[in-house]
Amino acid sequence: MKGPFLRSPQSTRGLMIQVLIAATPALIAAVVRLGAPAAAMIVSAVAGAVAIEALVHRRQLGDGSAVVSGVIVVLLLPATTPPWLAALAGATAIGLGKAPWGGLGKNPFNPAALARAVLMVVLPAHFFAPMWRWDAVTAASPLSKEVGATAPGWSALILGDVPGCVGQAAPWTIVLGGLILVVLRTIDWRVPLAYLSTIALIAVVLPGGARVAGHAPWLIGDPSIHLFAGGTLIAAFFLLTDPVTAPMSATARVGFAAVAATATMAIRQFTPYPDGAVLAVLVANACTPWFDRVTVERRITPPRAKRSRG
Amino acid sequence: MSKLGERLATLLGLSAPVPTRKYTRDAAIVVLPPPAQVRLALTGLEAVVAAGDEVAAHALVARSVPGARWQRRIHTPLGGRVESIAGAVVVRGAPTSAAAAAVHRDPATLDRDAIVTAARDAGIVGLGGGMFPTYAKLTATHPIDTVLVNGCESEPYFTCDHRVLAEHRDEVECGMALAVRAVGATSSAVIDREDYYPAGYERFVVRDRLGREVPPRHLPRDVGALVLNVQSARALHRAVCLGEPLVSRVITVAGGAIARPGNYQVLIGTAVDEVLAACGADATSAAMIIAGGPMMGHQISAGDTIAAGTGGLLAMTAAEVAARVEQPCIRCGRCVDACPVGLPVPLLIERPGPDVLTCFGCGACQYVCPSAIPLAALMRAASAREIRWD
Ligand code: SF4
Ligand code: SF4
Numbered sequence: 001m002k003g004p005f006l007r008s009p010q011s012t013r014g015l016m017i018q019v020l021i022a023a024t025p026a027l028i029a030a031v032v033r034l035g036a037p038a039a040a041m042i043v044s045a046v047a048g049a050v051a052i053e054a055l056v057h058r059r060q061l062g063d064g065s066a067v068v069s070g071v072i073v074v075l076l077l078p079a080t081t082p083p084w085l086a087a088l089a090g091a092t093a094i095g096l097g098k099a100p101w102g103g104l105g106k107n108p109f110n111p112a113a114l115a116r117a118v119l120m121v122v123l124p125a126h127f128f129a130p131m132w133r134w135d136a137v138t139a140a141s142p143l144s145k146e147v148g149a150t151a152p153g154w155s156a157l158i159l160g161d162v163p164g165c166v167g168q169a170a171p172w173t174i175v176l177g178g179l180i181l182v183v184l185r186t187i188d189w190r191v192p193l194a195y196l197s198t199i200a201l202i203a204v205v206l207p208g209g210a211r212v213a214g215h216a217p218w219l220i221g222d223p224s225i226h227l228f229a230g231g232t233l234i235a236a237f238f239l240l241t242d243p244v245t246a247p248m249s250a251t252a253r254v255g256f257a258a259v260a261a262t263a264t265m266a267i268r269q270f271t272p273y274p275d276g277a278v279l280a281v282l283v284a285n286a287c288t289p290w291f292d293r294v295t296v297e298r299r300i301t302p303p304r305a306k307r308s309r310g
Numbered sequence: 311m312s313k314l315g316e317r318l319a320t321l322l323g324l325s326a327p328v329p330t331r332k333y334t335r336d337a338a339i340v341v342l343p344p345p346a347q348v349r350l351a352l353t354g355l356e357a358v359v360a361a362g363d364e365v366a367a368h369a370l371v372a373r374s375v376p377g378a379r380w381q382r383r384i385h386t387p388l389g390g391r392v393e394s395i396a397g398a399v400v401v402r403g404a405p406t407s408a409a410a411a412a413v414h415r416d417p418a419t420l421d422r423d424a425i426v427t428a429a430r431d432a433g434i435v436g437l438g439g440g441m442f443p444t445y446a447k448l449t450a451t452h453p454i455d456t457v458l459v460n461g462c463e464s465e466p467y468f469t470c471d472h473r474v475l476a477e478h479r480d481e482v483e484c485g486m487a488l489a490v491r492a493v494g495a496t497s498s499a500v501i502d503r504e505d506y507y508p509a510g511y512e513r514f515v516v517r518d519r520l521g522r523e524v525p526p527r528h529l530p531r532d533v534g535a536l537v538l539n540v541q542s543a544r545a546l547h548r549a550v551c552l553g554e555p556l557v558s559r560v561i562t563v564a565g566g567a568i569a570r571p572g573n574y575q576v577l578i579g580t581a582v583d584e585v586l587a588a589c590g591a592d593a594t595s596a597a598m599i600i601a602g603g604p605m606m607g608h609q610i611s612a613g614d615t616i617a618a619g620t621g622g623l624l625a626m627t628a629a630e631v632a633a634r635v636e637q638p639c640i641r642c643g644r645c646v647d648a649c650p651v652g653l654p655v656p657l658l659i660e661r662p663g664p665d666v667l668t669c670f671g672c673g674a675c676q677y678v679c680p681s682a683i684p685l686a687a688l689m690r691a692a693s694a695r696e697i698r699w700d
Pocket of ligand 2: 638639640641642643644645646655656678679680681682683685
């Protein structure tokens, strides 16, 4: 037997556990702010994801990736999602986002982002009604183009007094989880850094006239809302950093994050959708094969014509 | 760094991709007493003694078969009686027999031919693991301008080259001066760095030191450099100046099952189990014995012997070499980042091409893979197929 006989302590299962640990502060914040319904959503979504995984790839259950998809999809759901819809979201993440492609490592799109996008198309009524509700107060997302929404301050953005999805219950918990992932080297720090800084840059340089008529005026010129509201932070730390759907080379991942940031801002500014982060993740995922082709695959010397034997 | 500190650093992701563990850095070289017998393998060689002969220590016992491309010679570290020449020359030591008295030659008086002849006759080979005859390196027709003596430890755990450099620097530098004289180089340097794995790989030594890239499937000599292992340089000095053939080397003995890890000077041909016993190996906790390092070494059995290229022995506990269940590739790219020659490892395993021959088997990709895919083994298999089709 030949070497190497040593192995890095980092395992794929360990990576999944680290993501779950990193998501825990955000889940706790959601339960604190929303109460039992949030707990019911988490349980249902994970159950939905695990159930499909058990049906299709029973032997892969142990790697924990189904649980991760279930937890992440909860972060992306509106705060008023009923348990059945959360379960459906979890089941969609695995049943549509992962299993048909051949299981772990084969899916081109992030399962949680795909599930959220598909359900948004199938059940728009649930996703677009102004149902965001914190502490029993219903309001519209500041990213929505609703006239009634108001510009939030910094403290509201960081502590989470901004209407949004479950993962926005307390944005600082997402940042905390993200930092845990960076420190543990679960994720590549370049991805959130490139994504968030490109978003901030675009928000600052975007000319005032570049917005669609009727959009709230604070969407131009102030990066804070673009960074902390909507799914920006979740995308930065939990979606774009999914190893399966991001490019393999570190350089390419920076470009990949920049594509996601540009797409996020384009959707926010030029379409009626309130939040472009999840769709932008899918756009960036779609570019991953191209990034891989121009970076790692480039390094391959084409095979020489094989001399025929005999 | 302490084990705990290292574990913490790994947990926090602060350590280098492949840890450069050096527990035996300060362990001075201990000379092990000669074994009762030595066993010198005869691959590609023919014995010049017969069973039953009495031989003096350091006597020539085997040489290359006629017509061989390179001349290799093996001398017996022990004086005594030749027990067998079947497959290997086995010499059982006799306490009375002494080695021939050392000669003392002044290196400044020697010309190229004298150096090359002495290196050839003493059977000096690359002690970094390659075991390529050193005299052949010294007679290469390529113009060589720089001699580099490689003291970068090639593997985690290993510190023997570092210790040789710390304790016998004058001998190493004399060997380097002899090599410079033999190839007509204009500059030389001893390189001692171990900040990343695999800094000790020849082409990286040349790149890091001289800024010259050795193209794939070329050798350092193609870019005007000669790289000698620290212990080869020392052996060259001892052969040329003292007339001593290659009969011993310094190895690192380490691993969780060793009570007294350290650096030991051993006679070539000593049985592995004897060396391990002398270092306090715990036979029950040693799950695996490895010759060479934990990255590029190979598993051996206790009955094998120390060869000239054996840089060390590791007796690993089950926990140290625990296997993990293989999982699907998650395309995380860690292997691609870790590969020192930048190979797109998973893509090459899916679709092997000529690039697999660039892989030199360092194992860094396999080390970092969180899915525990045996990438280095798969790359080796792909290279073997590529060579067969070539
Ligand atoms: S592909 Fe070969 S050279 Fe590259 S890291 Fe793996 S073993 Fe080392
Ligand atoms: S390190 Fe392992 S899991 Fe990651 S891309 Fe390489 S082969 Fe796949």
